[in-house]
Amino acid sequence: MNGTVELSLSSICGARLHHAIADALLSQQQFASAADTGAVAIRIIGEGAPHFVGVGLSHPNPIDVVGPVGDYAFCGADNVDVTVDGDAGEFAAHSLRSGQVVIKGSVTDSLGSMAVGGLVAVYGSAGARAGICLHGADIFVRGNVGAEAGFRMQQGTIIIGGNAGEQLGKRLQGGTIYLRGDAVSISADIEEQRLREPDRLKLGLLLLKAGIKTPSGKDFRVFRRRLDS
Amino acid sequence: MTNYESKPRRLRPRPVYERLDVDPALANEAYDSSCVLKGANGEASLSWPCPIFVRQGADNACSEQLAATLVRLRRELGVSSYRSHADSSASESRSLAAGIEIVPVYVNECFQPAKFHHAEQIELQFFQGVSEPNSRTVGHQSRFTKQRWIPQMPCDISSIDQLSRRVEMLRQSSDQQSVLVGAAIAACSIYDDVRYIIDAGFDYVTLLTHITGDMLTSQSLELHSVDSAIASATRAIHDSGRKGFSLLITSPPTRASQAIEWFSAGVRAIGIDATLQQGRPSSATYSGDSFGSFMGEYGRQPTSGLEWIYDAAEEFIDALVSECRFVGLESLRHLYPG
Numbered sequence: 001m002n003g004t005v006e007l008s009l010s011s012i013c014g015a016r017l018h019h020a021i022a023d024a025l026l027s028q029q030q031f032a033s034a035a036d037t038g039a040v041a042i043r044i045i046g047e048g049a050p051h052f053v054g055v056g057l058s059h060p061n062p063i064d065v066v067g068p069v070g071d072y073a074f075c076g077a078d079n080v081d082v083t084v085d086g087d088a089g090e091f092a093a094h095s096l097r098s099g100q101v102v103i104k105g106s107v108t109d110s111l112g113s114m115a116v117g118g119l120v121a122v123y124g125s126a127g128a129r130a131g132i133c134l135h136g137a138d139i140f141v142r143g144n145v146g147a148e149a150g151f152r153m154q155q156g157t158i159i160i161g162g163n164a165g166e167q168l169g170k171r172l173q174g175g176t177i178y179l180r181g182d183a184v185s186i187s188a189d190i191e192e193q194r195l196r197e198p199d200r201l202k203l204g205l206l207l208l209k210a211g212i213k214t215p216s217g218k219d220f221r222v223f224r225r226r227l228d229s
Numbered sequence: 230m231t232n233y234e235s236k237p238r239r240l241r242p243r244p245v246y247e248r249l250d251v252d253p254a255l256a257n258e259a260y261d262s263s264c265v266l267k268g269a270n271g272e273a274s275l276s277w278p279c280p281i282f283v284r285q286g287a288d289n290a291c292s293e294q295l296a297a298t299l300v301r302l303r304r305e306l307g308v309s310s311y312r313s314h315a316d317s318s319a320s321e322s323r324s325l326a327a328g329i330e331i332v333p334v335y336v337n338e339c340f341q342p343a344k345f346h347h348a349e350q351i352e353l354q355f356f357q358g359v360s361e362p363n364s365r366t367v368g369h370q371s372r373f374t375k376q377r378w379i380p381q382m383p384c385d386i387s388s389i390d391q392l393s394r395r396v397e398m399l400r401q402s403s404d405q406q407s408v409l410v411g412a413a414i415a416a417c418s419i420y421d422d423v424r425y426i427i428d429a430g431f432d433y434v435t436l437l438t439h440i441t442g443d444m445l446t447s448q449s450l451e452l453h454s455v456d457s458a459i460a461s462a463t464r465a466i467h468d469s470g471r472k473g474f475s476l477l478i479t480s481p482p483t484r485a486s487q488a489i490e491w492f493s494a495g496v497r498a499i500g501i502d503a504t505l506q507q508g509r510p511s512s513a514t515y516s517g518d519s520f521g522s523f524m525g526e527y528g529r530q531p532t533s534g535l536e537w538i539y540d541a542a543e544e545f546i547d548a549l550v551s552e553c554r555f556v557g558l559e560s561l562r563h564l565y566p567g
Contacts, residue, residue: 055401055402076402091398110391
C-alpha cells in the first residue's frame with residue numbers, strides 16, 4: 001500500500017462517495033498517480049448509519065468503512081473491495097455487479113437482493129429474505145438468516161453458516177443454497193441433494209474468499225430447485 | 230359530487246374586449262407551452278418545454294432510426310421521450326428548449342448506476358420490460374396483448390416503506406439537484422394505485438390509458454376510458470392532500486381542444502404515441518412482413534424513413550398552440566389547476 005486516505009461520512013453525502021473519493025485522491029498529489037492501481041487504501045469513518053453509502057460505487061482501491069451503514073449500502077457497486085466494520089441496514093449490496101463487500105456486523109432484511117455478481121460476506125446474522133431475487137452473485141452469512149432466504153432466487157449461491165428461518169428457498173428458480181445448521185421450515189420448491197465433490201470445492205473456495213478458514217464443507221447440506229417442480 | 234369528480238371543465242374563450250393586448254403581429258412568436266413538474270418535497274421542479282411526450286423507447290424495442298427520430302423530437306420540438314432499453318449510458322447535456330430524456334426502470338431490473346448518473350427524470354415502470362422473459366408471457370411474446378402491462382410490484386419490495394426507500398435511493402443515484410422520480414402504471418385500479426404511489430413518495434404518475442405498439446404497425450390497446458381515468462386519478466390526488474403531484478396520461482386526443490380539456494382537468498402532460506402512429510403513411514411498413522417467415526423477421530427494416538413521425542408531432546403541437554391562441558390562453562401554464 002502506498003498510503004491511506006481518510007474520509008468522514010459526516011461531511012460527505014453517502015451516495016456521492018465515488019465523487020468524494022475521487023476528489024480526495026486528486027487533491028493529494030502523492031496519491032493521484034496510484035488512484036487507479038488499487039495501491040491506496042480508503043478509510044471511511046461512518047457516523048449514525050447513513051443510508052445509501054456507496055450507491056453505484058466503482059473503485060479499485062480497498063475501502064474500509066468504520067462504523068455502521070444504513071439502507072442500500074453499496075447498491076449497484078461494481079469492481080469494489082469493501083469492508084464494513086459494523087452493521088448494515090436493508091438491501092445491503094443490492095444489485096452488486098462485481099467485487100466483494102464484507103460486512104463484519106449483522107445486516108437486516110433483503111441482503112444482496114438482485115445482485116448480479118461478486119461476493120457479499122456477512123460475519124454476523126442476516127434478516128429476512130437474504131438473497132431475494134439473486135441474479136448470480138455469491139452470498140455468505142456466518143450466522144443465522146431470517147425467513148424466506150433465497151426467495152425467488154434465479155442464479156448464484158447462498159452459504160448459511162448458522163440456522164435458517166421459515167420457508168427456506170421459497171419460489172426458488174435456480175442457484176444453490178448451502179446450509180450448515182437447521183431450517184425452521186424448508187419450502188416445497190427446493191429439495192436437499194447429495195453434497196458432491198464440485199460442491200465441496202465451490203464451498204471451500206467461496207469460504208476462503210470470504211475470509212473463513214475451514215477444513216472442508218462436509219458439515220453443509222445442499223439445496224437446489226426441486227427437479228419435478 | 231365535487232368539482233374534481235366532474236368532467237373536465239370546458240374552456241371559456243376570452244371575449245374580444247379582453248384581447249386588446251393581443252397584437253396580430255405577435256401571433257407567430259414563440260408560444261410558452263412549457264409545463265412544470267414539481268417534486269414531492271416541493272423544492273425540486275423540472276420544466277418541460279412542451280407538455281407532450283412519447284413512450285416508444287420504453288414500451289417497444291427501439292431501432293437506431295427511431296432512436297434518432299426521438300432525439301430529434303426532443304431537441305427540435307421539445308417533446309420528451311424515454312431512453313431505450315439498449316442504451317445504458319448517462320444522459321447527454323441538453324439545452325433548456327429540448328425535451329427531457331426520461332430514464333425508465335422496470336420492476337425486476339437490476340440497478341444499473343451508470344444509467345442514472347445525470348438523469349433529470351427517472352420513472353419506475355410497474356410492469357416488465359420489453360426484453361424480460363416471464364413465465365406468464367412465454368409463447369405470447371409475439372402477440373400484442375395486455376399481458377405485459379399487468380401491474381406488479383418489484384419482487385424484492387414487500388411494504389410501502391421499502392418502496393419509499395427505493396424511490397429515495399433512485400433519487401440519490403442521480404447527481405442532478407432537481408431529479409424527479411415517477412411511476413408508470415397501466416390504468417387499472419386507478420384510485421388505489423395513485424394513492425399508493427403518492428404515499429410511496431413518487432413525484433408524479435404516468436397512467437397508461439392507451440398503449441401503442443411499434444410505430445410501423447397499427448397495434449394499440451385501450452386500457453381505460455381517459456375521462457374516467459383522469460377523474461379517478463385527480464380524486465386520488467385531491468384526497469391524498471398532496472400538493473404539486475403531477476398526472477401524466479398516454480392517450481390520443483381526437484383534436485387539440487380535447488388535449489386542452491385534459492390539461493384543464495389536471496393532466497400535466499400527454500403521451501401522443503397513438504396520434505403519431507395514426508399519421509403513418511401507407512408506404513411506411515416493414516419490408517420483411519410479406520414473407521411471413523423467420524427470414525422475414527430477420528431483415529425487418531422500414532421501407533421509408535421516419536420523417537413522418539416528426540411531421541405528425543410538429544403538426545400536433547402546432548394545432549395545440551393554435552387552439553391555445555384561439556381561445557386566448559396566454560400560456561399553457563394558465564391552464565393547470567394550482
